[in-house]
Amino acid sequence: xxxxxxxxxxxxxxxxxxxxxxxxxxxxxxxxxxxxxxxxxxxxxxxxxxxxxxxxxxxxxxxxxxxxxxxxxxxxxxxxxxxxxxxxxxxxxxxxxxxxxxxxxxxxxxxxxxxxxxxxxxxxxxxxxxxxxxxxxxxxxxxxxxxxxxxxxxxxxxxxxxxxxxxxxxxxxxxxxxxxxxxxxxxxxxxxxxxxxxxxxxxxxxxxxxxxxxxxxxxxxxxxxxxxxxxxxxxxxxxxxxxxxxxxxxxxxxxxxxxxxxxxxxxxxxxxxxxxxxxxxxxxxxxxxxxxx
Numbered sequence: 001x002x003x004x005x006x007x008x009x010x011x012x013x014x015x016x017x018x019x020x021x022x023x024x025x026x027x028x029x030x031x032x033x034x035x036x037x038x039x040x041x042x043x044x045x046x047x048x049x050x051x052x053x054x055x056x057x058x059x060x061x062x063x064x065x066x067x068x069x070x071x072x073x074x075x076x077x078x079x080x081x082x083x084x085x086x087x088x089x090x091x092x093x094x095x096x097x098x099x100x101x102x103x104x105x106x107x108x109x110x111x112x113x114x115x116x117x118x119x120x121x122x123x124x125x126x127x128x129x130x131x132x133x134x135x136x137x138x139x140x141x142x143x144x145x146x147x148x149x150x151x152x153x154x155x156x157x158x159x160x161x162x163x164x165x166x167x168x169x170x171x172x173x174x175x176x177x178x179x180x181x182x183x184x185x186x187x188x189x190x191x192x193x194x195x196x197x198x199x200x201x202x203x204x205x206x207x208x209x210x211x212x213x214x215x216x217x218x219x220x221x222x223x224x225x226x227x228x229x230x231x232x233x234x235x236x237x238x239x240x241x242x243x244x245x246x247x248x249x250x251x252x253x254x255x256x257x258x259x260x261x262x263x264x265x266x267x268x269x270x271x272x273x274x275x276x277x278x279x280x281x282x283x284x285x286x287x288x289x290x291x292x293x
Contacts, residue, residue, distance in 0.1 A: 009219035011042060016056060020224035022250065023057065024064040024188060024231020035110075035160050036254060039103065040261040044216075046103040046160075051209055052216045053161025054198040060224030061192030067229035068185045073236060075186040076135060079172060080193070082143045086150025087157075087164050087194050094158015095201050104262055106159045108272045111258045113156070113163070116279035117170050118251035120287050121244045132177045135292075145171065157194055165191035174286035177293060180243045184235050 006013050019033030034056065038049035068075065098106070135142065149171045153164030165187035172183040203209065209217075235243070262268070 005215050005218035006222070009216055012038075012216050012219045013223050015042075016060075016220040016223045017227060020060045020220075020227025021231040021234070023060055023191075023224075024067070024228040024233075024235065033250075035162065036107065036257050039107065040257055046106065047098065048210070048213050048216075050098065050159070050161040051199075051202055052213050052220075054157075054195045054202065055209060055213065055217050056220050056224055057162070057191060057195035058199050059221055060228035061188060061195055063225050064228035064232040065189045065192045067232040068189060071233070071236065073185045073232070074133065074182055075189050076172070076178065076182065078135060078138050079146055079168065079186055080190050082138070082146035083150035083153070083164070083168050083190060084193055086147035086152075087154035087190070088150075088197050090151035090154025090156075091158045091164070091194055091198050092154075092201055092205075094155040095198065095206060096158075098159050101159065104268055105271060107258060107262060108268060109275060110156060110160050110163060111254055112272055112275035113279045114166065114251040115255055115276060116283050117166065118248045119280060120170075120174060120283045121248055123287075131179050132292075133179055133182050135176055135178070145175070154194060157191075157198060161198075162191065164194050170283060171286065174283055175289060175292060181235070181238070184243060185232065188232060 015034060015037050022033055034053050035046075035049050038044040038052065039046050044052075067073075146168075149168055150164065153167030156163030156167065168190050169183050169187040172178040172186065173180060178186075199209075238246075264272075
């Protein structure tokens, strides 16, 4: 174990202590916790924070996935398959264009999407999900929906290191009415796959992983290898409403941190407002749709 890295970068170890448990228990990957704290509090460059998020999730989410499989927790493999087809493409695009986009705009892109999800989750009726546990018939229409979901989520993951899990979770819960306790482990497995591919793309087609990010990884790895499986286990003990409330609380903290720490100008305010309207309208449409009821 790299004790020197842990001693030197203990704030990262503490961050991932909470981030890994959240990653295993909800549709918010560890990168969704790491990226804002790294960039806003610890003043780590966004590019390093993103690469770290993918690298540490490739370990933590994989450990959580093994826990999910060993405990025979049900996941939607058809959704994972079709979403991954689009997700790897979107991930590659996001990784290659991230250098050309302002970090503040990237951060607010994720925040506004998350806030839109929180608003919809807050107003879900108790019987909204109908307790569906599977998608019985994947036709060309459903496959296309998941491929587009993958491209969108993959693009977001390529920009901030996390996101395809939340996008897939949103579509499964709001559009397909899948039970939260099924959608959550499905999103965890999906993020594990895309974190792994993200690191491969970063290593073989971009500038790789610098020594600083490697030290961050060594400081967090012993933590997430325990925390992520623990989160996956806790997910099995939580009820639908508990997962919903936890997600809403986490997203609220994300919004507060963005409002507190980011420097807003008129362009960023207009951009954020437009994103909030767009994502909220899209999620409201899925929320109101009866196509899969």
